[in-house]
Amino acid sequence: MNEELLVSRRVIFSAAHRLHNPKWSEEKNKTMFHKCYNLHGHNYTLEVFVKGSPDPETGFVIDFKDLDAIIDLHVLKKVDHVYLNDDVPEFNGKQTTVENLAIIIWNYVHPHLPKIVTLAEVRLWESENNSTIYRG
Numbered sequence: 001m002n003e004e005l006l007v008s009r010r011v012i013f014s015a016a017h018r019l020h021n022p023k024w025s026e027e028k029n030k031t032m033f034h035k036c037y038n039l040h041g042h043n044y045t046l047e048v049f050v051k052g053s054p055d056p057e058t059g060f061v062i063d064f065k066d067l068d069a070i071i072d073l074h075v076l077k078k079v080d081h082v083y084l085n086d087d088v089p090e091f092n093g094k095q096t097t098v099e100n101l102a103i104i105i106w107n108y109v110h111p112h113l114p115k116i117v118t119l120a121e122v123r124l125w126e127s128e129n130n131s132t133i134y135r136g
Contacts, residue, residue: 002053002054003053003054004051004052004053005051005052005053005054005061006049006050006051006120006121007049007050007052007061007062007064007067008047008048008049008050008123009047009048009064009067009068009071010045010046010047011045011046011068011071011072011075011076012043012044012045012046013043013044013046013075013076013079013080013081014041014042014043014044014080014081015041015042015044015079015080015081015082015083015084016039016040016041016082016083016084017039017040017041017042017083017084017085017096018036018037018038018039018040018085018096019033019036019037019095019096019097020033020037021095042126042127044079044098044101044124044125044126045124045125046071046075046105046122046123046124046125047121047122047123047124048067048071048105048109048119048121048122049119049120049121049122049123050062050067050113050117050118050119050120051117051118051119051120052116052117052118053116055116061116061117062113062114062116062117066114070109070112070113071109073112074108074109074112075105075108075109078108079101079105084096084101088104090104090107091104098124098125098126098130098131098132099132099134101124101126102122102123102124102132102133102134103134105122105124105134106119106122106134106136109122110136119136120135121133121134121135122134122135
């Protein structure tokens with residue numbers, strides 16, 4: 001009987017952003033987004049969970065170095081040390097919230113995983129107190 005397990009890889013990256021709606025006045029933006037209306041940055045913590053059965057020969061659901069390489073190439077190269085509002089095209093017309101960033105990261109990772117696993121969850125913290133979970 002094959003058991004399904006969740007395994008995860010955690011990484012930390014930094015990025016800057018600003019929440020604002022160009023359709024609103026400066027005053028309405030400040031009222032809605034408070035301090036986040038100003039340009040600021042976060043040290044995000046990302047955890048990517050994949051689901052699968054351990055390989056009978058290696059015992060791995062996925063080799064962590066392979067998962068790390070996927071995250072490095074398809075996530076960190078795009079979002080680490082950037083200005084999310086301008087440097088990440090997927091944010092065009094969207095707010096640069098942690099919620100939207102988690103969805104974007106899911107879309108970055110999902111097509112690059114080997115067929116032996118499925119993407120189960122993306123957890124993203126923008127601070128110790130604020131986080132989101134996206135399960136596709």
